Amino acid sequence: MTKRTDRRADALSRERIVEAAIAILDAGGEGALTFRALAARLATGSGAIYWHVADKDALLAAATDHVVTQAMSGVGGGEADPRAAIRVIALGMFDAIDAHPWVGAQFSRAPWQPAMLRVFEAIGGRVRALGVPEGAWFNAWSALVTYIFGAAGQNAANARLQAPGTDRSAALADIAGGWARLDPADYPFLRQVAPQLAAHDDRDQFLAGIDLILAGIGTVR
Amino acid sequence: MTKRTDRRADALSRERIVEAAIAILDAGGEGALTFRALAARLATGSGAIYWHVADKDALLAAATDHVVTQAMSGVGGGEADPRAAIRVIALGMFDAIDAHPWVGAQFSRAPWQPAMLRVFEAIGGRVRALGVPEGAWFNAWSALVTYIFGAAGQNAANARLQAPGTDRSAALADIAGGWARLDPADYPFLRQVAPQLAAHDDRDQFLAGIDLILAGIGTVR
DNA sequence: ACCTGAACACCGTTCAAGT
DNA sequence: ACCTGAACACCGTTCAAGT
Numbered sequence: 001m002t003k004r005t006d007r008r009a010d011a012l013s014r015e016r017i018v019e020a021a022i023a024i025l026d027a028g029g030e031g032a033l034t035f036r037a038l039a040a041r042l043a044t045g046s047g048a049i050y051w052h053v054a055d056k057d058a059l060l061a062a063a064t065d066h067v068v069t070q071a072m073s074g075v076g077g078g079e080a081d082p083r084a085a086i087r088v089i090a091l092g093m094f095d096a097i098d099a100h101p102w103v104g105a106q107f108s109r110a111p112w113q114p115a116m117l118r119v120f121e122a123i124g125g126r127v128r129a130l131g132v133p134e135g136a137w138f139n140a141w142s143a144l145v146t147y148i149f150g151a152a153g154q155n156a157a158n159a160r161l162q163a164p165g166t167d168r169s170a171a172l173a174d175i176a177g178g179w180a181r182l183d184p185a186d187y188p189f190l191r192q193v194a195p196q197l198a199a200h201d202d203r204d205q206f207l208a209g210i211d212l213i214l215a216g217i218g219t220v221r
Numbered sequence: 222m223t224k225r226t227d228r229r230a231d232a233l234s235r236e237r238i239v240e241a242a243i244a245i246l247d248a249g250g251e252g253a254l255t256f257r258a259l260a261a262r263l264a265t266g267s268g269a270i271y272w273h274v275a276d277k278d279a280l281l282a283a284a285t286d287h288v289v290t291q292a293m294s295g296v297g298g299g300e301a302d303p304r305a306a307i308r309v310i311a312l313g314m315f316d317a318i319d320a321h322p323w324v325g326a327q328f329s330r331a332p333w334q335p336a337m338l339r340v341f342e343a344i345g346g347r348v349r350a351l352g353v354p355e356g357a358w359f360n361a362w363s364a365l366v367t368y369i370f371g372a373a374g375q376n377a378a379n380a381r382l383q384a385p386g387t388d389r390s391a392a393l394a395d396i397a398g399g400w401a402r403l404d405p406a407d408y409p410f411l412r413q414v415a416p417q418l419a420a421h422d423d424r425d426q427f428l429a430g431i432d433l434i435l436a437g438i439g440t441v442r
Numbered sequence: 443a444c445c446t447g448a449a450c451a452c453c454g455t456t457c458a459a460g461t
Numbered sequence: 462a463c464c465t466g467a468a469c470a471c472c473g474t475t476c477a478a479g480t
Contacts, residue, residue, distance in 0.1 A: 047456075047457080142426050143434070150375060154328070154370065189358075212360065272443085
């Protein structure tokens with residue numbers, strides 16, 4: 001009957017472990033998250049972590065869930081216009097993955113997590129409000145969700161590829177320079193588009209894709 | 222001056238290593254590819270592989286390049302209608318990743334590979350032929366390419382999640398069942414589309430997304 | 443030039459032993 | 462109930478030594 005409620009303020013908990021994992025992931029990427037590093041940061045033994053999380057996959061899933069939940073809480077849902085609401089939700093995911101690039105690789109690993117379901121539902125609800133026939137809902141929803149997580153993931157991968165501290169626009173200029181030097185007979189399109197690659201804004205381009213899909217959905221009668 | 226051209230038929234080569242790696246990846250997934258397993262299959266020492274490839278990243282990149290190159294060689298480019306050609310190229314990528322699910326995770330890791338450039342150009346060339354204003358080319362191209370690789374990657378991830386030998390439609394039915402049991406107040410959309418999730422064909426759904434984007438591009442004047 | 447395989451510096455995970 | 466940290470069975474990569 002003496003249930004101890006006065007635990008040490010710094011007692012280990014799933015929540016504290018997940019937060020420490022996110023800090024390590026944000027600072028050093030996926031490669032930096034080891035149970036030894038995590039145990040050191042939490043001033044405990046590496047085995048202690050296993051009392052609270054099943055394994056590394058579960059830890060990454062919990063960290064992803066945490067980030068997505070936080071991102072979704074920021075996008076309210078107050079927008080009356082379903083198109084505007086879809087843009088807000090999509091940008092919320094984009095920005096969250098941009099801030100935590102390691103999240104991008106996790107979606108594919110655990111796509112049916114609770115937090116993901118909330119994103120799925122949020123998009124689906126707006127698709128329903130878009131005024132397209134019911135038979136088109138599923139494909140319209142699927143295209144949007146696929147694009148949002150695919151694009152955000154790829155963008156995060158690009159960010160991950162860069163050496164930390166490198167200038168993003170310089171790296172992009174490098175790639176664009178490579179495209180500009182391709183054989184004009186074999187790569188006319190990439191040569192032509194190279195300057196736009198160098199100058200483009202990832203966020204604007206992401207949103208332009210959303211708008212194209214929304215425009216496509218608008219043609220379904 | 223005695224250049225040996227009569228090497229053993231089974232001499233190690235980058236090509237043989239990459240092929241063995243693909244075989245291992247196809248059979249056992251990304252986790253199965255170790256230098257020890259690869260060396261055993263090639264009947265050599267693990268260190269020998271490093272004479273031909275720089276490291277594991279380079280090996281995965283080479284394997285991915287091989288698969289994409291093969292897939293692209295199968296999609297000719299004979300279609301006159303640019304929309305039809307885009308569908309053929311997209312489906313070619315989809316099927317290649319479906320057959321080699323591990324490829325899906327690699328795109329994000331090395332997006333500027335030679336084989337990828339050929340896919341990029343192939344899509345870009347058709348976008349140009351679509352008859353939209355030049356100012357819209359870059360965003361139209363980007364949306365298509367993002368969707369193609371994002372969707373194919375996510376689909377491959379779903380395949381990877383399944384226990385090997387498991388029935389895909391049974392797994393999908395499981396997830397759909399979970400959606401059908403969600404709280405109707407919180408998840409009306411997911412509940413409603415659950416039956417479609419259980420019945421849908423990944424390939425058809427992928428193509429429906431391509432068609433939505435193409436329809437959206439068609440609205441740009 | 444190319445191959446061998448032991449050695450090194452790591453991992454994730456387990457588990458007897460502690461409190 | 463929860464924590465400790467050594468131990469186990471792996472990794473990728475290196476490198477002296479061979480042919």
